[in-house]
Amino acid sequence: MALNKQPYRGTRDFFPKDKRVRDYLFTVMTKTAESFGYESYDGPLLEEVELYKAKSGEELINEQIYSFTDRGERFVAIRPEMTPTLARMVAQVHREQSKPLRWFSIPNLMRYEKPQRGRVREHWQLNCDVFGTPGRLGEVEILQVAVELFQNYGASSSHFEILLNDRAIVDAVFKNMMKATDAQTYRLYKIVDKAKKITHEALHKMVSEVGLDTIAENIFYHYLQLSTFEGVKSFLEKNDQTEIATAFSSFVEFTEKANLTEYLKYDPTIVRGLDYYTGIVFEIFDKHPDNRRALCGGGAYANLLQIFNEDPLSGVGFGLGDVTLRDFLEVHKLLPNLEIPVNDVFVTFQEDDGLDATLKLAQSLRKNGLKIVTSLEALKFKKVFPTAEKKGVKFVTLMGSDELAKNQIQLKNLETKEQHSLDLADLEAILKIIKA
Amino acid sequence: MALNKQPYRGTRDFFPKDKRVRDYLFTVMTKTAESFGYESYDGPLLEEVELYKAKSGEELINEQIYSFTDRGERFVAIRPEMTPTLARMVAQVHREQSKPLRWFSIPNLMRYEKPQRGRVREHWQLNCDVFGTPGRLGEVEILQVAVELFQNYGASSSHFEILLNDRAIVDAVFKNMMKATDAQTYRLYKIVDKAKKITHEALHKMVSEVGLDTIAENIFYHYLQLSTFEGVKSFLEKNDQTEIATAFSSFVEFTEKANLTEYLKYDPTIVRGLDYYTGIVFEIFDKHPDNRRALCGGGAYANLLQIFNEDPLSGVGFGLGDVTLRDFLEVHKLLPNLEIPVNDVFVTFQEDDGLDATLKLAQSLRKNGLKIVTSLEALKFKKVFPTAEKKGVKFVTLMGSDELAKNQIQLKNLETKEQHSLDLADLEAILKIIKA
Numbered sequence: 001m002a003l004n005k006q007p008y009r010g011t012r013d014f015f016p017k018d019k020r021v022r023d024y025l026f027t028v029m030t031k032t033a034e035s036f037g038y039e040s041y042d043g044p045l046l047e048e049v050e051l052y053k054a055k056s057g058e059e060l061i062n063e064q065i066y067s068f069t070d071r072g073e074r075f076v077a078i079r080p081e082m083t084p085t086l087a088r089m090v091a092q093v094h095r096e097q098s099k100p101l102r103w104f105s106i107p108n109l110m111r112y113e114k115p116q117r118g119r120v121r122e123h124w125q126l127n128c129d130v131f132g133t134p135g136r137l138g139e140v141e142i143l144q145v146a147v148e149l150f151q152n153y154g155a156s157s158s159h160f161e162i163l164l165n166d167r168a169i170v171d172a173v174f175k176n177m178m179k180a181t182d183a184q185t186y187r188l189y190k191i192v193d194k195a196k197k198i199t200h201e202a203l204h205k206m207v208s209e210v211g212l213d214t215i216a217e218n219i220f221y222h223y224l225q226l227s228t229f230e231g232v233k234s235f236l237e238k239n240d241q242t243e244i245a246t247a248f249s250s251f252v253e254f255t256e257k258a259n260l261t262e263y264l265k266y267d268p269t270i271v272r273g274l275d276y277y278t279g280i281v282f283e284i285f286d287k288h289p290d291n292r293r294a295l296c297g298g299g300a301y302a303n304l305l306q307i308f309n310e311d312p313l314s315g316v317g318f319g320l321g322d323v324t325l326r327d328f329l330e331v332h333k334l335l336p337n338l339e340i341p342v343n344d345v346f347v348t349f350q351e352d353d354g355l356d357a358t359l360k361l362a363q364s365l366r367k368n369g370l371k372i373v374t375s376l377e378a379l380k381f382k383k384v385f386p387t388a389e390k391k392g393v394k395f396v397t398l399m400g401s402d403e404l405a406k407n408q409i410q411l412k413n414l415e416t417k418e419q420h421s422l423d424l425a426d427l428e429a430i431l432k433i434i435k436a
Numbered sequence: 437m438a439l440n441k442q443p444y445r446g447t448r449d450f451f452p453k454d455k456r457v458r459d460y461l462f463t464v465m466t467k468t469a470e471s472f473g474y475e476s477y478d479g480p481l482l483e484e485v486e487l488y489k490a491k492s493g494e495e496l497i498n499e500q501i502y503s504f505t506d507r508g509e510r511f512v513a514i515r516p517e518m519t520p521t522l523a524r525m526v527a528q529v530h531r532e533q534s535k536p537l538r539w540f541s542i543p544n545l546m547r548y549e550k551p552q553r554g555r556v557r558e559h560w561q562l563n564c565d566v567f568g569t570p571g572r573l574g575e576v577e578i579l580q581v582a583v584e585l586f587q588n589y590g591a592s593s594s595h596f597e598i599l600l601n602d603r604a605i606v607d608a609v610f611k612n613m614m615k616a617t618d619a620q621t622y623r624l625y626k627i628v629d630k631a632k633k634i635t636h637e638a639l640h641k642m643v644s645e646v647g648l649d650t651i652a653e654n655i656f657y658h659y660l661q662l663s664t665f666e667g668v669k670s671f672l673e674k675n676d677q678t679e680i681a682t683a684f685s686s687f688v689e690f691t692e693k694a695n696l697t698e699y700l701k702y703d704p705t706i707v708r709g710l711d712y713y714t715g716i717v718f719e720i721f722d723k724h725p726d727n728r729r730a731l732c733g734g735g736a737y738a739n740l741l742q743i744f745n746e747d748p749l750s751g752v753g754f755g756l757g758d759v760t761l762r763d764f765l766e767v768h769k770l771l772p773n774l775e776i777p778v779n780d781v782f783v784t785f786q787e788d789d790g791l792d793a794t795l796k797l798a799q800s801l802r803k804n805g806l807k808i809v810t811s812l813e814a815l816k817f818k819k820v821f822p823t824a825e826k827k828g829v830k831f832v833t834l835m836g837s838d839e840l841a842k843n844q845i846q847l848k849n850l851e852t853k854e855q856h857s858l859d860l861a862d863l864e865a866i867l868k869i870i871k872a
Contacts, residue, residue, distance in 0.1 A: 044447030
């Protein structure tokens with residue numbers, strides 16, 4: 001029986017035209033991160049499951065992780081996310097590194113997902129993180145990196161927005177203002193996380209089951225109505241949370257100075273899970289009505305190194321997956337046309353004896369940094385140009401019997417249609433036209 | 437108990453300075469492959485084990501593969517090599533693609549190895565393959581790609597050599613000349629593969645156990661003595677294998693025209709396993725006495741698509757791993773110094789009030805394509821330069837109380853030590869100096 005030609009369920013084959021799209025996504029990620037002085041790192045594909053247990057939620061470990069026991073009885077998993085690896089690596093070196101530590105990576109990750117739009121089992125994810133920044137400037141910088149990244153893809157505030165919250169505010173509301181117990185706080189976090197996806201009735205039912213008094217319930221509903229930085233500030237101040245209000249205002253002020261205002265929107269329902277984050281939390285949302293969902297999420301954390309018994313080191317980071325990003329760029333028509341490759345010259349010959357000369361010419365052109373596609377057999381004139389088009393070349397060289405006799409080539413510019421007869425030996429003249 | 441900070445056994449953490457080396461290796465691979473018009477592809481991390489069983493040797497499947505059963509009862513493996521994925525992908529599209537098909541990839545692969553020098557469990561491997569070339573030109577082109585790749589790392593024929601054989605020759609010797617049965621041929625391949633690593637006595641013992649007649653044994657020993665293209669040609673001709681001799685001579689002639697002669701050496705012991713290859717087979721060897729081993733291997737194959745019930749499509753390819761390549765470049769001192777990153781400007785301020793102005797300056801400089809490292813807190817003059825050095829910047833901007841008052845910066849070139857006072861508003865003047 002013949003083998004199946006399709007890729008493993010939920011994964012993708014990247015044929016050249018798909019790979020060019022991925023390369024484009026990664027190049028813009030890399031250039032943006034490097035424009036902020038972030039340095040690229042990577043870790044192993046496999047980690048011991050212990051590492052994920054220590055950091056991640058139970059759902060991930062139980063249902064979504066690709067885990068198995070290796071031949072040496074180690075219980076390992078294909079990385080489902082990069083942060084645990086990042087924490088492990090930073091824990092090794094943070095003491096001798098000068099701060100801030102700015103790192104980025106674009107690893108492939110696997111989760112056992114039910115394949116559907118925007119969800120695949122293997123995807124790539126940009127991870128940008130900065131450690132050891134003074135005050136709230138790391139949070140501002142990470143937002144800047146995210147915004148400039150989207151700008152570098154050609155997107156603006158008409159395409160996306162950043163919904164933002166601060167875990168310090170959420171904690172102040174639940175614990176200081178509502179006097180919720182830890183168990184109640186846990187349930188409130190879960191409710192907030194779902195608030196936008198459920199009906200009012202369902203929300204009220206869930207809240208009533210938490211066992212809060214009426215005053216606390218009212219505070220909670222008031223909190224859920226907040227939608228501006230001004231609003232949250234005055235809400236906190238009126239409820240005697242001046243310190244939290246001032247700290248958040250100072251952060252908001254920095255975002256204004258960093259030209260982020262038009263992108264940011266306060267959203268009380270953004271909390272991003274229960275553990276881990278301690279400062280701002282945010283999600284970047286597509287504004288397109290057909291693709292209204294989170295593209296990217298991140299936040300600030302204080303205790304990432306705790307599981308390694310290391311001193312606290314504050315950090316902020318975000319992750320952006322290739323699948324959701326590609327959908328976003330496609331729905332907004334921001335993806336460049338990458339159907340065909342980009343090459344410089346298609347070197348051809350029309351008589352069998354032309355092979356040797358053209359192989360040598362191709363070699364010389366490559367040594368000068370050009371991308372050369374060679375024809376390995378005599379090619380009829382009318383076959384040259386369709387192939388040239390598929391290969392995305394700017395120039396074609398031709399060598400018929402006349403040229404062969406004179407040791408010349410015809411060099412044709414496919415855009416201007418200009419054509420030159422040139423001596424094969426005069427590489428300088430050939431290069432001058434190609435590189436003009 | 438604190439978690440282990442070390443990576444999973446046999447895998448590597450790529451801290452920024454190691455990642456820069458990997459990026460350098462990959463950039464040269466990509467540029468070289470693209471200079472020949474090869475297009476990048478990639479496939480999934482996991483494949484069904486069936487695919488490897490159909491193509492690879494038993495050792496790989498039984499002992500070296502990371503395989504497990506997924507939650508949907510599929511028996512899958514982390515890819516240990518790229519060729520089966522490549523074959524699966526080419527089988528999907530080869531009918532509608534114009535030939536030759538030139539593809540390359542740099543996937544991460546995993547094998548359950550006992551970690552030792554040059555052997556790790558996760559490595560990356562450049563795979564270059566060309567399909568559907570006329571005659572023997574694909575074989576020549578793949579050798580050219582490999583040679584130019586090493587040249588692009590700064591290596592020459594004093595650093596490496598290509599040991600080459602042709603499976604058509606080996607088959608002619610064993611089957612036509614020695615009249616070996618299939619079972620004997622199988623054993624002879626195994627012996628040839630080991631010939632260089634064992635003593636003469638061990639070799640003779642193994643040969644005597646194959647059960648050949650004396651004439652055949654003598655032919656075998658004569659074959660093992662061959663070491664030049666001339667020698668193999670006359671050996672074949674004398675033994676009535678004119679067709680094979682001519683075909684090989686035609687290949688050798690092309691390699692001369694492609695300037696490959698100084699790199700190539702005939703080696704009768706290169707066979708590269710039993711199945712799969714049908715034309716040339718080669719290994720690139722390091723010439724350094726401390727690192728005398730194969731860096732890279734490849735060859736030509738005719739039946740890669742057979743397992744998918746597809747028509748034969750001839751192909752040639754090679755693979756080069758990142759670990760052996762790095763060792764090669766290090767032993768020959770060909771690796772550039774990548775200890776520190778490369779950035780353009782370190783933007784600093786010496787008074788707290790300088791933050792806003794410098795954040796804006798940094799943003800403007802980034803928009804002009806520069807790599808900017810910002811100081812997020814007031815930095816004393818004497819602290820600026822050690823940090824600048826670690827960050828690999830060419831320029832530093834300073835903003836003390838004088839500059840703050842006048843809305844100016846000092847721009848210092850760290851190489852020439854030239855320093856300019858410039859208006860913050862005059863971005864053009866700042867850029868002119870930086871981009872000069």
